[in-house]
Amino acid sequence: MSEAASKSPKLHPRDTPNPDAPPIKVVDLHKQFGDLEVLKGIDLEIERGEVVCVIGPSGSGKSTLLRSINLLEWPTSGKVYIEGIDMLDPDVNLDRVRTRIGMVFQQFNLFPHMTVLRNVTIAQLKVLGRTKSEATDIAEAMLRRVGLDDKLHAYPSQLSGGQQQRVAIARSLAMNPDMMLFDEPTSSLDPELVGEVLEVMRNLASEGMTMMVVTHEMGFAREVGTRLIFMDDGQILEQGDPKEVLANPQHARTQSFLSKVL
Amino acid sequence: MAFSLSDIRPTLRRRFARGSSYTIAAAVLILLIIYASRNWELLSRNFFNAEVAAKLFPNIFIALGNTLLYTLVAFVFGTLLAILLALLKISKGPLRWFAIVFIEIFRGLPALLTIFIFAFMLTMAFQFRWPGGNMWGGVVALIFVTGAYSAEIVRAGIDAVPKGQREAARSLGMSGLPTTVFVILPQAIRIVIPPLTNEFVLLLKDTALLFIAGATAFQRELTTFGRDGLTTHANSTPLVVAGLLYLLLTIPLTYLVGMLEKRMAVKK
Ligand SMILES: Nc1ncnc2c1ncn2[C@@H]1O[C@H](COP(=O)(O)OP(=O)(O)OP(=O)(O)O)[C@@H](O)[C@H]1O
Ligand SMILES: [Mg+2]
Numbered sequence: 375m376s377e378a379a380s381k382s383p384k385l386h387p388r389d390t391p392n393p394d395a396p397p398i399k400v401v402d403l404h405k406q407f408g409d410l411e412v413l414k415g416i417d418l419e420i421e422r423g424e425v426v427c428v429i430g431p432s433g434s435g436k437s438t439l440l441r442s443i444n445l446l447e448w449p450t451s452g453k454v455y456i457e458g459i460d461m462l463d464p465d466v467n468l469d470r471v472r473t474r475i476g477m478v479f480q481q482f483n484l485f486p487h488m489t490v491l492r493n494v495t496i497a498q499l500k501v502l503g504r505t506k507s508e509a510t511d512i513a514e515a516m517l518r519r520v521g522l523d524d525k526l527h528a529y530p531s532q533l534s535g536g537q538q539q540r541v542a543i544a545r546s547l548a549m550n551p552d553m554m555l556f557d558e559p560t561s562s563l564d565p566e567l568v569g570e571v572l573e574v575m576r577n578l579a580s581e582g583m584t585m586m587v588v589t590h591e592m593g594f595a596r597e598v599g600t601r602l603i604f605m606d607d608g609q610i611l612e613q614g615d616p617k618e619v620l621a622n623p624q625h626a627r628t629q630s631f632l633s634k635v636l
Numbered sequence: 637m638a639f640s641l642s643d644i645r646p647t648l649r650r651r652f653a654r655g656s657s658y659t660i661a662a663a664v665l666i667l668l669i670i671y672a673s674r675n676w677e678l679l680s681r682n683f684f685n686a687e688v689a690a691k692l693f694p695n696i697f698i699a700l701g702n703t704l705l706y707t708l709v710a711f712v713f714g715t716l717l718a719i720l721l722a723l724l725k726i727s728k729g730p731l732r733w734f735a736i737v738f739i740e741i742f743r744g745l746p747a748l749l750t751i752f753i754f755a756f757m758l759t760m761a762f763q764f765r766w767p768g769g770n771m772w773g774g775v776v777a778l779i780f781v782t783g784a785y786s787a788e789i790v791r792a793g794i795d796a797v798p799k800g801q802r803e804a805a806r807s808l809g810m811s812g813l814p815t816t817v818f819v820i821l822p823q824a825i826r827i828v829i830p831p832l833t834n835e836f837v838l839l840l841k842d843t844a845l846l847f848i849a850g851a852t853a854f855q856r857e858l859t860t861f862g863r864d865g866l867t868t869h870a871n872s873t874p875l876v877v878a879g880l881l882y883l884l885l886t887i888p889l890t891y892l893v894g895m896l897e898k899r900m901a902v903k904k
Binding site: 444469472473475477479481483486487497500502542545546549 | 803
């Protein structure tokens, strides 16, 4: 196997992140699934250290927007820039850029056949080319950060949902991402486990991580978010300071959505 | 939970079918016993002859060993081939078509004909010898046949791995090949262990078809050994003993498959 090749991906000038560019910039993004237009022209710019929370009714395109940012979904048209890198440029090494974008899923998506330690080291070993001891040290540090350094040798099925999600966060952090995307990270957790995951996310935010969080946790959005985006029917209908938006929604749709969830 | 007639019907039908097949089996058994008790002398001399049976040992162990060897070799390489074919078939490149054609051909041909082609026709057409003799040409044929059948099994296993697994790996920056090798395949193989074990049982029985490949004395598998014994001793006991050895292997394996399937079902 071409292990060596994957360890040092070809460096292309257009691959080089620009520290002055916004971590995430989306321009006139459209996404269609067949005849269904799910994103209808999204413009979005996220500054370093921002914690952007995204809310909106089911099917409004929140997940699709998040997944378009690291190109798990391929946009129908529009542009996505990560730290100034044009993600749709065919010369850009996508895998390389993706290591800088952590992603956390509603269903955790831990690798069930691997121990916690292996879950957190595998991409470090296969993508970043770190040595085993380097990767293990980093994994242990990241697991300590999420309070799970005593579970190194457990399998995901032996952990609670909250613990699994924290491992998933540690797995992303181990790649040293510049930003993190969260897609309803607490939605499939039992209520008593939501807190421990939000706590980890709150710490991340206070350490200055750039975050984009699709969530139904209005408390988190209000206290931790620096910006709240309300999406409806494939568009950003309203955005602003979370406290403002939650207290004084401008749009009738936002008002009716908030009256249902608050 | 609400039941409707259509829910009950299949179970009833299955129960009825099972009941009737039990009745038929019992009737056949009773007839056999009646026949056997009248002709016991003749039967035991021809089919259960202890003297002939004794002469089969220890050489029959070589044949048993060969059966297992051919089965294992064909299974290991066949499964590797199946993984390769499955990956090609779900890929988007032009090799996809190679996999599709390969699978269709080797699933569509009778295994016996494939063995014949590999053991004799190819060697004649291309003027070469299989290292180790024609027998191994036959084993290569079995590798291809198993590879073609198991490819569909493996592909189903890959499809059964949740989509989120690939997405998680890709979002960590893993490219296609490492994602497949380290994340998808290990899970897919685990899912298809029961049907692959079943394939192993089928293969074990199919090694009997190698009898047409023309084995040397030390290459004979159980069926060839039994048939040669039939000629040597003018007696059917060798085939009966060979048959019993097959059953000794296949019946426990079949139960193992059932157990594995049940365990998988519980896990879900
Ligand atoms: N791969 C796909 N193929 C076809 N349609 C899809 C696909 N993914 C999403 N959709 C559709 O796109 C629309 C938006 O989906 P999306 O998952 O982005 O919504 P969401 O805002 O995240 O909703 P939820 O709150 O339920 O998670 C939905 O109508 C969904 O059915
Ligand atoms: Mg969603």
